[in-house]
Amino acid sequence: xxxxxxxxxxxxxxxxxxxxxxxxxxxxxxxxxxxxxxxxxxxxxxxxxxxxxxxxxxxxxxxxxxxxxxxxxxxxxxxxxxxxxxxxxxxxxxxxxxxxxxxxxxxxxxxxxxxxxxxxxxxxxxxxxxxxxxxxxxxxxxxxxxxxxxxxxxxxxxxxxxxxxxxxxxxxxxxxxxxxxxxxxxxxxxxxxxxxxxxxxxxxxxxxxxxxxxxxxxxxxxxxxxxxxxxxxxxxxxxxxxxxxxxxxxxxxxxxxxxxxxxxxxxxxxxxxxxxxxxxxxxxxxxxxxxxxxxxxxxxxxxxxxxxxxxxxxxxxxxxxxxxxxxxxxxxxxxxxxxxxxxxxxxxxxxxxxxxxxxxxxxxxxxxxxxxxxxxxxxxxxxxxxxxxxxxxxxxxxxxxxxxxxxxxxxxxxxxxxxxxxxxxxxxxxxxxxxxxxxxxxxxxxxxxxxxxxxxxxxxxxxxxxxxxxxxxxxxxxxxxxxxxxxxxxxxxxxxxxxxxxxxxxxxxxxxxxxxxxxxxxxxxxxxxxxxxxxxxxxxxxxxxxxxxxxxxxxxxxxxxxxxxxxxxxxxxxxxxxxxxxxxxxxxxxxxxxxxxxxxxxxxxxx
Numbered sequence: 001x002x003x004x005x006x007x008x009x010x011x012x013x014x015x016x017x018x019x020x021x022x023x024x025x026x027x028x029x030x031x032x033x034x035x036x037x038x039x040x041x042x043x044x045x046x047x048x049x050x051x052x053x054x055x056x057x058x059x060x061x062x063x064x065x066x067x068x069x070x071x072x073x074x075x076x077x078x079x080x081x082x083x084x085x086x087x088x089x090x091x092x093x094x095x096x097x098x099x100x101x102x103x104x105x106x107x108x109x110x111x112x113x114x115x116x117x118x119x120x121x122x123x124x125x126x127x128x129x130x131x132x133x134x135x136x137x138x139x140x141x142x143x144x145x146x147x148x149x150x151x152x153x154x155x156x157x158x159x160x161x162x163x164x165x166x167x168x169x170x171x172x173x174x175x176x177x178x179x180x181x182x183x184x185x186x187x188x189x190x191x192x193x194x195x196x197x198x199x200x201x202x203x204x205x206x207x208x209x210x211x212x213x214x215x216x217x218x219x220x221x222x223x224x225x226x227x228x229x230x231x232x233x234x235x236x237x238x239x240x241x242x243x244x245x246x247x248x249x250x251x252x253x254x255x256x257x258x259x260x261x262x263x264x265x266x267x268x269x270x271x272x273x274x275x276x277x278x279x280x281x282x283x284x285x286x287x288x289x290x291x292x293x294x295x296x297x298x299x300x301x302x303x304x305x306x307x308x309x310x311x312x313x314x315x316x317x318x319x320x321x322x323x324x325x326x327x328x329x330x331x332x333x334x335x336x337x338x339x340x341x342x343x344x345x346x347x348x349x350x351x352x353x354x355x356x357x358x359x360x361x362x363x364x365x366x367x368x369x370x371x372x373x374x375x376x377x378x379x380x381x382x383x384x385x386x387x388x389x390x391x392x393x394x395x396x397x398x399x400x401x402x403x404x405x406x407x408x409x410x411x412x413x414x415x416x417x418x419x420x421x422x423x424x425x426x427x428x429x430x431x432x433x434x435x436x437x438x439x440x441x442x443x444x445x446x447x448x449x450x451x452x453x454x455x456x457x458x459x460x461x462x463x464x465x466x467x468x469x470x471x472x473x474x475x476x477x478x479x480x481x482x483x484x485x486x487x488x489x490x491x492x493x494x495x496x497x498x499x500x501x502x503x504x505x506x507x508x509x510x511x512x513x514x515x516x517x518x519x520x521x522x523x524x525x526x527x528x529x530x531x532x533x534x535x536x537x538x539x540x541x542x543x544x545x546x547x548x549x550x551x552x553x554x555x556x557x558x559x560x561x562x563x564x565x566x567x568x569x570x571x572x573x574x575x576x577x578x579x580x581x582x583x584x585x586x587x588x589x590x591x592x593x594x595x596x597x598x599x600x601x602x603x604x605x606x607x
Contacts, residue, residue: 007039011046018047019369021351022334025058026292030132033073034065053352060353060499062116062335063292070105070112072150074098076128076138079118079254080489081412081475085125086139093140097147111150117337117493118254119293122412122475123180123419131156132295134177167264172300179261183435185406185422186398188382189261194268195313197385201276202321206236209280213384216392217404221379222248223447223471228384231374235281235364238372245277245286246368248345248377252291252337253448254493255473258408259378261420263290263297266382267304271328273381275318276388278326281374286328289345292335301330337497341545342375344499355499356545379408379472399425403464407472411436413445414478429468430459438476443483443562448473449490450550452557453483483558483565484520490554491516498547505548508539512555524570533559 010027014020024043028035035058037051044051058064063075076082076091095101098111105112121127124136133156135146149159163169164178184190201209214229235243247270251259262270274286290298305328308314316325331349339345339354346368348354367373376384383405387395396404403425409432412418416437423432429446433439445453446463447470454461454468461467477486491513500506515532518524536552543549559566 007042008046011043016046016048017351018049019349019351021047021049021054021057022061022348023332025054025061025064026295026332026334029064029069032068033070034068036066057351057353060336060355061292061333064334068105068109068112069114071110072130072156073112073114074128074130075114075116075119076102077117077119077121077126078115078489079122079493080486081122081255082125082127083485083489084413084481087126089140090126090128090138090143093143094147097144098150111147116335117497118252118256120251120257120260120291121177122255122257122410124178125412129293130159133157133160134175134296135159136176136178167300170300172303173264173297175296177260177264179265180419181261181265182411182417182419183421183423185408185424187386187395187406187422188266188269188379188408189420189422192266192269192272192385194272194308195311195319197272197389198275198279198313199319201279201388202319202324206280206282209276209388210236212392213280213387216387216395217402218380218383218387218395219403219465220376221383221407221471222377223451223469225465225469228376228380231364231376232277232280234362235372235374238365240372242285242369242371243281243283244368244371244373245274245281245283246342246346246349246363246373246375247274247286247288247381248340248342248375249294250289250291250333250340250345251378251471252340252497253450253471253473254490255412255445255448255475256410256471257412258410258420258472260294260297262378262382262408263294263301267301268308269382269385270378271305271308271314273376273383273385274328275314275326276385277374277376277381279318279321279324281372283374284325284327286326287349287368288328288330289339289349290330290332291339292333295332298330298332305330336499337493338499338545338547341547344545345375346373353499355501356547358544377471400462400464400466402466407463407470409463409470409474410472411438411474411476413474413476414438414441414481415476423463425464426462428460428462429454432463432474433459433476436474436476438478440479441476442479442481443477443486443558445473445475445477445486446470448475449493449554450546451553453477453487453554453561454557455561458561483562484516484569487554487558488513488516488520491551494547494551494554498551499545502542502544502548504539504542505544505551508535508543508548509551511535512539512552516555519566519569522569522571524566526567526570526572529559529563529566529570 040054044054100106102113126138127136168175218228219225336354339348343357344354363373409421495509498505536556
């Protein structure tokens with residue numbers, strides 16, 4: 001028998017299943033603080049993979065490290081809302097107290113400091129993950145106490161002084177996270193009786209379930225709005241050895257945290273939606289792909305799944321229906337925004353690098369393990385369960401003719417009441433700002449960085465698929481903010497998160513960022529605005545997946561809606577301005593050689 005906690009025991013516990021590579025790597029990282037070349041080689045041998053395949057996966061995800069990350073690995077969120085709420089002071093406090101800079105570990109290897117993208121806590125920033133434990137609303141004073149605790153060898157969980165509300169206080173969660181549910185709606189956040197949807201579903205045929213979801217006009221809540229019933233129908237019709245239901249719980253879009261709240265407070269509704277989907281498409285297995293930042297919820301969710309099996313709401317002959325067997329497995333990510341794209345998610349769930357696939361074939365044709373698969377997000381599956389419970393007509397009575405039902409929104413930024421709002425489709429942005437306490441916003445980012453930035457003159461626009469479609473992220477940008485800094489933060493995010501597979505995204509986004517910074521510095525020309533628009537359109541048209549197809553949006557939508565801001569930064573009547581000061585650049589050489597360059601010399605050299 002291999003020693004408990006050894007790499008051999010980790011491999012054995014996961015049945016040497018190569019599709020569980022990410023789970024194995026997570027355990028090795030947690031146990032050893034890094035994934036060494038020796039560990040990668042042993043994992044490869046145990047799974048029948050090449051060392052290159054294991055190292056390729058290990059280097060793809062943010063939360064894996066080839067060198068020791070520190071006994072305490074601190075990942076501080078650097079998205080724009082964290083910046084708005086005081087990240088700089090918190091980061092400085094960590095560096096001062098720990099005695100090392102971000103990207104480094106302390107000389108004794110005790111503390112490692114790292115920056116990371118959005119961790120789903122925008123309503124309580126600045127926030128950080130320390131060994132997977134969430135710390136919210138950080139201040140320099142709190143940081144000092146945390147570092148003192150780490151230097152004293154305290155268990156990270158013991159540093160949590162008070163837990164949040166609802167299930168955040170449950171024994172298996174025990175997180176300081178708060179739900180911040182500001183408005184409950186009738187579909188997703190209303191109370192739910194476990195079994196209500198499944199017991200109704202099994203009384204009708206799978207085709208009948210699909211017909212009801214189609215009648216309800218349930219459009220995918222991820223933002224794209226593909227008809228859910230149609231997706232299920234396509235999946236059911238495909239021939240395959242197995243069919244699968246995959247829930248995309250990898251809400252990595254900066255500013256989005258609604259799924260975190262649903263997973264915490266309405267998990268039974270989600271599991272019911274997955275089970276209904278399984279019945280509809282003929283699947284025997286469902287996968288909940290949970291983003292690595294929400295790993296603290298996994299033990300709690302596993303316990304709920306065990307309870308559902310005992311109640312005969314998962315497993316064999318569910319709700320007494322002969323021939324209907326379905327179960328759910330949780331797959332954890334390890335930090336990669338691109339895994340929110342459904343084909344990249346499937347690759348990751350199979351234990352590979354989360355790189356998007358070519359399409360077609362689509363997941364309904366060739367998804368998980370290349371079998372017919374329906375991939376739906378958390379909110380969509382919850383809504384489907386409600387539709388079966390209460391009926392399509394009930395659902396269609398809310399929202400607009402094209403956008404039926406409600407939408408759960410994550411509101412953060414410069415507002416008094418950040419949190420989760422379930423509202424009917426068709427609500428205006430102005431009304432939402434009034435509810436959230438941010439009526440004086442100079443701009444609102446709809447749908448996160450990949451969405452659209454709108455101006456005050458557009459606040460009467462509606463949140464709906466026919467107007468402003470959104471996966472749920474709403475970032476309020478107050479009147480005192482430098483909008484250029486917001487845009488730069490978004491573009492830095494896309495540069496960091498590109499998987500690097502295709503040239504337009506890999507190379508194009510850094511070019512956009514550099515051109516943006518040139519304009520911001522006052523060295524831009526009108527031609528630069530034209531070029532940056534042209535490059536953005538090329539990247540959107542030529543990129544392989546949704547990341548590259550939306551990454552230029554922070555620039556393109558602000559040029560469209562705030563063009564005067566860009567024009568105020570460029571010098572009219574000039575076709576070229578140098579991006580650096582030549583005289584300053586050669587000052588040291590001038591001092592050595594005794595040759596002095598005048599400003600006129602540097603200008604002459606560009607004529």
